[in-house]
Amino acid sequence: MRKFSLFIIILFLLPFMLFAGEHPSIFITSQEAAEIRASLDKYPLLKKSFENLKTQTEKALRQGIEVPPPGEAGGYEHEKHKQNYRDMQAAGVLYTITGNEKYAQFVKDMLFAYAEMYPKLGPHPLSHKQRPGKLFHQTLNETVWLVYTSIAYDCISDWLSADDRKHIETNVFDHIIELFTVEHSDVFNRIHNHGTWMVASVGMYGYVIGDKNLVEMALYGTKKDGKGGFLKQLDLLFSPDGYYLEGPYYIRYALRPFFLYAEAVERNEPQRKIFEYRDGILGKVHYSTMQTVFSNGTFPPINDASRSMDVRSIGPVVSNDIAYQRYGANKNLLAIAAIQDQVILNKAGLMVAKDMATADVIPELAWKSVEFTDGHDGKQGGLGILRSGTGEKQTMALMKYGTHGLGHGHFDKLHFSLFDQGSQVVFDYGFSRWINMEPKFGGRYLPENDSYAKQTIAHNTVTVDQKSQNFGNRKEADKVAAERHFFHAGGDVQVMSARSTKHYPGVQMQRTLFLVDQEKLTQPIVVDLFRVESTDEHSYDYPIHFHGQLITTILNIRPP
Structure with a gap:
């Protein structure tokens, strides 16, 4: 009878403790830490990344533990809680690599301080209609x-x-x-980058404590029915090419949860083959994101986006190293790593640092012209990029003809931008906000983001009757997309063409862009053909936000 009872207890506990095992396991292991220790003096980029992390963490140790009450977005308290989680992760990784217990003690002391405060907190008092966390004004943070x-x-x-x-x-x-899983279960199950962060955080924690229930919820949604969760995020947020519907700036932020959680899954349950899911969609996500960047590593400011954000931000560093290790070495990814000048401290970062150290020549970034489909089915327009040349002198013309992009989308179909000789020549306005500036509405989006930055006139595309596309109605804009016409890359004349037929009632628009680079030209030139047709009379504005001076024109331009 005793043996039978023991068997029943073990059988009952097994499903819930399936992942309990050696720690650490979700980002770095003890074996990887030993390999990093042995390699620090061999690979300069690894050494530099380690020393930078150590310097940052030693500063945190000297400053001591501070866990302030919740404060305004972008304010001191907000930024301190952000710095606390960065310092805890850094200290944890350093403890794993060095074995120095002072780093472990720092993490413990910090978590004990949060344990004293967190149970007493209610919803954040300054959420301003956002889903409140307790430490932060929104659950995202x-x-x-x-x-x-x-x-x-x-x-x-x-x-x-x-x-x-x-x-x-x-x-x-x-x-x-x-x-996350009860009070904000709708956010948890939402197909959106906020949902991605939430499921990734719960899933990663689930692996740490060996809780299969949390891991299953993270993968399949709170009801574990597959209508939400990480896999559904991978199904619906990306086109078959890996292009993210909100644009490069926002996937730059979401690369962290996608790749960190996938890494945790692969390390703990390799049988799931998460990096092979949906025909290797995560690899396509990373490549499509990196292939949109200007030659200096800056992301094009499509939709709500900064005009200065680049591949040096931590999301692309995480995904670049993991993609390099999981999907294979690539010269362009090594070129991205050279721009980033840092690696993450696990086996992926070790591999990149090793290849950087042993390469005869560090390659320069040399992406070619490329077109990406948009929409989860790949049938909702796309994004076209024409390139000529290599390195920092590369010329790049981009045209957006895909989906609206949800809440961060702009009314900008057939918009184009031009990057040349290291700068944005025909530029996108991007967003209107001051990130983390407390006096500027806590760094949130300003009213001008809706009144101007999102509107059609702020972009390089035709505006009809002085109105924005879909009359500035986001819900209507999300229902339609522009249409791919044709795309031809290679040679000295490259061209892409797309149509917009559902953004202004009764108005058909087509834009065709040529990038011409022939021997008799001292520089590549762009030829822009924009056709607008309607059976009714309309007024048309053709704004070009040009960072330069108009030198000559065959048109007789005069004031109205």
Whole structure:
């Protein structure tokens, strides 16, 4: 009878403790840490990345623990909680690599401070109609906190006593999991980058504590029916080419949860073959994102986007190293790594640093012309990029003819921009906000983002009757897309063409862009043919936001 009872207990516990095992396991292992220690003096980029992380963390240790009450977005308290999760992750990774217990002690002390405060917190008082976290004004920031802190907790878990773990999990993590999976379950199941961060954070934590239920919820949604969760995010947020419907700027931010959680899945459940899912969609995501960048590594400011964000931000660093290791070495990814000048401290970063050190010549970025489909089915227009030349002197013409892009989308179909000789010549306005500037509405989007930055006239495309496309109605804009006409790359004359037939009632528009680079030309030239047809009379404006001076024209331009 005793043997039978013991068997029943083991069988009952097995599904819930399936992943409990050696720590750390979701980002770095003890074996990888040993390899990094042995390689620090061999590979300069690895050494530089390690020393930079160590310097940052030593500063945090000197400053001591501070866990302030919640504050305004972009304010001191907000930024301090962000710095805390970065410092905890860094300290956890450094403890794993060096074995120095002062780093583990720092993470423990920080988590104990949060354990004292977190159970007493209610919804953030300054959410301004956003879904409130408790530490932050929106749940998005809270999910990022959990992603980073899960890595830190994983790194020190075996160092902590059982009582320490129980105290931290009961007073911090249990509250956060309930916040995400119960109070904000609709966000958890939402197909959106906020949902991506939320499912990734819960799934990563689930692996750390060996909770199969949390991992299954993260993969398939709170009801585990496949209508939400990580896999549905991969199904619906990207075209078959890997292009993200909100544009490069926002996938640049979401690359972290996609790749960090996929890495955790692969390390703990390799049988799921997550990096092969949907024909290797994560690899396509990284490549399509990196192939949109200007030759200096800056992302084109499509939709709500900064005009200065580049591949040096942490999301692309994470995805570049993991993609390089999981999908194979590539010269352009090595060129991206050279621009980034840092690697993550695990086996992926080690591989990149090794190849950088042993390469005869560090390659320059040399992406070719490319077209990406848009929409999860690949049938909702696309994004075309024509390129001539290599390196920083490359000329790049981009045209947007895809979906609207959800809440961060702009009314800008058939918009084009031009990058040449290291700068944006015909530029996109991007967004209207001051990120993390507390006096500027906490760094949130300003009213001008809706009144101007999103509107058609702020872009390089035709405006009809002084109105924006779809009359500035986002819900209507999300229902339609522009249409691909043709795309031809290669040779000294490259061309792309697209149509917009559903953005102005009764108006048919077609734009055809040529990028011409022939021997008799001192520089490549762009030829822009824009056809607008309607049976009714309309007024048309053809704005070109040109960073330069108009030198000559065959048109007789005069004031109205």
